[in-house]
Amino acid sequence: MKKIFILGNPNVGKSTLFSHMTGVQVIASNYPGTTVEFKQGETLIDNQKYQLIDVPGTYSLKGNNDAENAAIDMFNNSDIIINIIDATNLERNLLLTYQLLQKKIPMIIAVNFIEEAQHKGIEINYQKLEEILGVKVVKITATTAQGIKNLTQNISNIKNPKKDLNLTNSQIWKEIGKTIKETQHLSIKKHSFKERLEDLTIKPITGIPIGIIAIVLIFMLIRIIGEGLITYIFDPLFNLFLPLLNQISQSINNEFIHDILIGKLINGNIDFVESMGLLTTGLYVPLAMILPYIVSFYLILSLFEDTGYLPRLSTLVDSIMHKFGMHGLAIVPMMLGFGCNVPGVFATRILETKKQRFIVTTLTAITVPCMAQIAMIYGLLGNYGVKALTIVFTTLLLVWIITAILLNKFTKGKTPETFIEIPPIRFPTLKSLLKKSWFRTKGFLKEAIPFVLLGVFIVNILYVTGIIDFVARFTQPIVTNIMGLPKETVGSLIVGFLRKDVAVGMLVPLGLTMKQMIIASFVLTMYFPCIATFIVIFKELGLKDTIKSTIIMIVSTLLVSGTLNLIL
């Protein structure tokens, strides 16, 4: 099967085009570096199957970070290249185009953001461009799939580039200068509303207040939408389901099977949180306690990603983040980490140095609880009042600051100066936001529900076989003396390796005091990432740094939980 590579500068619409051509949905956002790994899919053109490969964006064939280098290493075995160009930034996009032309691989150029360029007063003579470059040039609008048919029709009779070029970069820039003169005409347009917004959100005097409002808004919206979904949709649904469960509960005579399916009855009734049966807690926790917050988090995250606001926020906090050895851009992986640590750790690839990646990964694993865990902490600790929640989240913030300072001080390596492209502000359609959020939510359902069920199942097995008692005896000195928790908490800590949300749920029947509940929530956040995250950390950091990171997690967990135990 012939391989088609989609290549282009960061943030030109490669992933959007890929999704349209293959039907394989991938996350596309409005910031450079959304795609950090290769995505493959198949597409049918003229009854012939092609393999389509979406790669991280790169400005030139000499990469500036690992994601870019990976893209460059890979494309050498491509049969066909689709080079996407951003019409609003024709000049600098042509550098990569000229470098690609020299590789003598059959190539077609797709120019995206045609309308946006027109709005900005940029007129491009596409026919002339095609003549000069010697390869087919087609116009597309990736978001609405316009022009993609035309693009694919041209792929089956694609030809090698006509030109025989062998130029250095400075010669290429000269060629580009000539090309631009002949193909592009600029007319001066009045500042549009979007351009004014671009300036207001980046200038500190207006940008900082807007940033603070944006962050407050993020939290408020996530809470309001999440709580709304629980109160008006998911809780009523489960209440409808309850009579059926009661019938099932009464008809099962075998105690073991009853324990597995329904769980323990609490005061003679099924309790969705405490019972710990597959059909009760196993379904209620992921669907009615966590899912609503996942939906609401991803809706809001997608909105902030697609408007192009995240790189603006990172520029505003850049100087503060540099004091901790990171770029402002490091907020992107950490924000993704709030959804799920796994994509968060992957996203650290947008940072150029090993030092930054180590700091951000370790910080995420220790101090960024995922939405599933936050939802559970919020749902359970919320019963003790706002004070308990405040203690948990401010302490996490404090731990973040202290850990970041220490990591910056003791991690070898450099944090180079910031140099990032800030994407234009764009307004995503509601349809695209819903589609993207649904895609991510589906991911959660596919990954989480089987694992939550498995977690609940393992809990039962651990209790029945007495393994929990056995481990509890060994770990009692640490759990009881340092953390001040009852020895039964060990069960929750074991399950925490698998799923943090189930682990938080397991604390409920233990009858913990507020102080113990706070400490236990902490320990579960900090002591170790869930297994899925741990595997990704290992893949990204390698053995040595993973061990280092793990030691930091364990030591900081003991220090923080011990301190909290003393002062609370």
Add this chain to the structure above:
Amino acid sequence: MDTLFELMPGKSAIITKIETGINLNNKISCLNIRKNKQVQKITNQPLNGPIVIKIDNCQIALGKGIAQKIFIKTLK
């Protein structure tokens, strides 16, 4: 000669000279920061933060140290 760092927010200038190492030069030239290009300063971020410029249609944030290596001639 002034550098991009000293350029007043709101003002435009022409880049006259870039004194960086070859790697950094490659990196910034990819985003059109090259000799003879016109730039506009949008803002300086506080606390020695990055500066924000606009070249053609693209906003770029770059650290103070990089900005001090890019020499300019301010346009009236």
